[in-house]
Amino acid sequence: MVKSDINKFFENYLEKKGLFEDKKVLQSSYTPNNIPHREKEIKEIASMMAPALREEKPSNLFLYGKTGTGKTLSVLHVKEKLEKVSTSKKVGLKIFYLNCKLKKVADTEYRLIATLARQFGQNVPITGLPTDEIYRIFIESIDKESKNIILILDEIDQLVKKAGDEILYNLTRLNSELKNTQITFVGISNDLRFANDLDPRVKSSLTEEDINFPSYNALQLQDILNERSKKAFREKTIEQGAIEKCAALAAREHGDARRALDLLRVAGELAERENSEKLLIKHIDKAEEKIERDLISDVVSTLPKQSQLVLLSTFNLHDKMNSKIFTGDVYNLYKKLSSDVGLKPLTQRRMSDLIAELDMLGxxxxxxxxxxRYGRTREISMTIPDSEIPDIKEGLTKWLNL
DNA sequence: CGAGATTCATGTGAAGTATACCTTTAGGCTTAA
DNA sequence: AAGCCTAAAGGTATACTTCACATGAATCTCGTA
Known part of the structure; x- marks a missing residue:
């Protein structure tokens, strides 16, 4: 009985055509051939980098603009095209893309260089070598490779925030150490003021050229969504007005295209799960909530245990009393909790840093x-809407085995 | 009443410690001549 | 004797602790109007 039910379910599942034709198209890793409303920027990037084809050194380039304005996408697009030409014409050119935000990959000077060296096929340890040594290995390995190297550093502001701008200074000076090769840097930043806070020497060399990526407006977002949904969904699976709604929601938050696409994808997934024939507008509303939740719980779940405990403490305090939360209170609760979990409590000094990190993560x-008269402290408030907190707390207690 | 001193609770920087990992080196063992 | 393996020595990066000093506005103090 049960067995046949399950069989039937699977059969139905297979027979029933989903809403999606190709879900990949909506994922953030996808690079479409056609990038609407970024023609100008792409052209600019391309013309900046073009000298590399003649084996001349392009200017360092700096891209800035809010999240989801197509910076990364445009650069990767140009990268792809450029690589194609350079390999077919046998030009000595290599392009690397590196996202500095990725933890344990590129958030300190050592790790950044180590990751780069690894991309060049060097086998370098995660720790233990002097930083000079890592530089030496890196320089050596690139100097014999090819004429031109373009290094794309995404979310470069995160790197500087964590590890200081000395790294950039070292990087920009790297060219003087190289005999055969030249490195061009392409920095990408979400933070518009980022460049202004840099050491002037670094700033001038890093931002020889810069391009601003303006936010999309609702109409442009619609174009993007239409373009992609044609490929992503089967025909006639989207309710009239759904795309417009997505675009409008995302436009409300500084025109973030990534968000708009996520919205559409998650809405589609929800609709599919509900066995709905079409993607309806109500799915989009649900998707918005879900994304918010997933985004946060994603970050929270990858946090170190100690940070999670700190976070849980602040949430608990926030629930218990709706007055302001101060560091001292958090620390007391945290200490109690950590002994419950059997974790050795960190010092208040360290916790102070952890709170600062949680703040940076938003x-x-x-x-x-x-x-x-009553001292100095951090005043902590929530960025997460109260309605989401219980869910996240539940996740936290689970991960922490409380 | 108001300017300046005081005070509190914690922020913050610097230096020190523990841990995990790396390379180098020297000793001991095996092996082949 | 040469070659290989192992363990100790000496080094680094990172996460954390310890120590000590810095902060900055509410409150206190005290001289003056």
């Missing part, structure tokens, strides 16, 4: 204030 808001 999971909480922590602001240093002075309470005058």
């Amino acid at each position: 999971i909480i808001n922590a602001r240093v204030i002075s309470k005058g």
